[in-house]
Amino acid sequence: MGPYAEIGRYIDDLLAGNPSIVGVPGVPGAGKTTFYAYTMANYLRDIICGGGRLKTLYVYLAPTNDLLIDFLEKFLGFLRGAFQVDCSPEELARRIRVYGSKIEADKYPQVFKAVDDDVLLVISTEWQRVSARVLSPRNQVYLIDEASRLTMSHFFIPIADGIAKGRQDEDILGFAVIGDVNQAVGLSEGERQLLLLEHVKRLSKGSGRVHLVDLNISWRLPRGTEEPIKEGYYDGNLEAKGNPFLLKAPHEELKRILSDEHCRRYEKVINEFIVLASRYPHVHIELDTHFVQGERYDERRARLAWCLARVISALSKKRVSVVVPYNQMAFAVRMLGRLENVHTATVASYLGREDDIIISVFGKEQVGGCNTYYLQDPYIPNVQHSRQKNALYSIGSSEILLSSVDACKKQLGGSPNKRYSEDVYEGLEKLHKMIEELQRLEKRVVRARGL
Known part of the structure; x- marks a missing residue:
């Protein structure tokens, strides 16, 4: 089983409502955001255009507006391209919420409103934006992109500790976190010590509910450009597959x-x-x-x-x-x-x-x-x-x-x-x-x- 299939199996299990944690350390350009977008499009394709509701709310967190937009574009692209699902903009605005800054959707202001029972997917730069807008209690699963500046530790580390020990949080079933400690910049000493993915790595050594899968293939970096960072920051464990x-x-x-x-x-x-x-x-x-x-x-x-x-x-x-x-x-x-x-x-x-x-x-x-x-x-x-x-x-x-x-x-x-x-x-x-x-x-x- 390849690493993407292994991650997919763990995340599918999490999305199905089985409390767990999935950690994915990945090199630059490993397609981590793309993988999240594909996974969610595949999971929601049969319901997103209809009137059905789910007991679980799915949340994608990333630190920048650019990453939110990138995820949303890829998610919609997979729906329409890979799965031939073409919802109307009005239907998507009813099913998706987007919480960031400097993001405009003048024709569909509903995407910025509170999370009601019709909403299936939330895309946000901060978990606080989500928790403040959920109108009724629902199980929640988080897909986290801990890219560079983002540290979720103060909120998610206690949740991770509980899940690892078999004690589920009242609302949060679990989460997947992707990231790269070698690209975590702009952090204070305290923040670097508390990176969520690093904590998940430590938990994975002693809990069957915490899974860790490394991604060392970069689909973005062109062959022949990767050698300095490959040897410097990744101890030679980076394979570039991009087009030079x-x-x-x-x-x-x-x-x-x-x-x-x-x-x-x-x-x-x-x-x-x-x-x-x-x-x-x-x-x-x-x-x-x-x-x-x-x-x-x-x-x-x-x-x-x-x-x-x-x-x-x-x-x-x-x-x-x-x-x-x-x-x-x-x-x-x-x-x-x-x-x-x-x-x-x-x-x-x-x-x-x-x-x-x-x-x-x-x-x-x-x-x-x-x-x-x-x-x-x-x-x-x-x-x-x-x-x-x-x-x-x-x-x-x-x-x-x-x-x-x-x-x-x-x-x-x-x-x-x-x-x-x-x-x-x-x-x-x-x-x-x-x-x-x-x-x-x-x-x-x-x-x-x-x-």
Whole structure:
């Protein structure tokens, strides 16, 4: 039995009303949200368009509006495509509730109303939004996407403890939780220690009601782009199945772009980059200087990233996202001019998102202390280098960043302490391994000196 079939069997059992917990640690792009959407579409397909009611309410929780919309689109897509179920919008609005922010449905305001007995599925960014709107007591089953910032521990850990011991909560029959501790960013020390999936992992060792299934296949990450994070953050236990993209030979448009005042100085670097990008889906541009000290933007990197995005968009006709560490850096890139099919975003705003081609721009690499963005949260680079569907291109100084990680570890005395918990210190070691693997890929590196 494959891992997806095993997870499906456990979740089907949970949806049928048998109290249990299912934990699914998964690598980036493992199709975790897609699996949830398919499972719910399959389970509700025979009733969602009709007038029948269920004793159990099903709830999907995710931390961002983007993930809610992604789940809903996939759920409806499976209903119509895989199962040939085509409810009217009015019927769906009667059966589904959506609780998030900045989500609009002017024609169907009913989707934001309270949960009555006709509602089968709720999609929400927070469990509090759901509990406050359920009008009458019903059994509840939760499908949780603990992506990055989301921590449900204070509410669900006591419930998990009870189910593991055979004591069911009054309303909640159980839950499934998917996630990836290596992509959990923006958390305080206390929150990282209380990630729900990590607690479920501990419970699975002593309870037959708690099931754990790992997913190590990434259907999103293209082959040939995964090696740094595979070795750094996943100990080699990641198999990339996505489709790699290679840039085609340059055309006349390239000459025009490189004659632009912003891009002229990068002509040599970009020409070398294009040669490598025609052979490899992952290319790194190694700089010989660190990020500008005392600032959260670096004009040289912003211009190089903008010019590179402009060239890639023109040559590939694919969507490109420039992913940077700081808001000021994102602003600096955008100020150079709007580009068609190019989006610029911070890592924090890119949680749970993806694009055809990712340009990942390193943050501060200065040596000395442990107070830079990557050293305080060493799981950030994993998010930044795992959003690509076809190709990944990175810009920064791996040599200086590696030195900064070593200096930080030395300052900490070579072990966790009060300032750096075991989890965060382990993250530093994973970041170290990721950079070392990046440096081993010498044939994919453009060395840009004196920019």
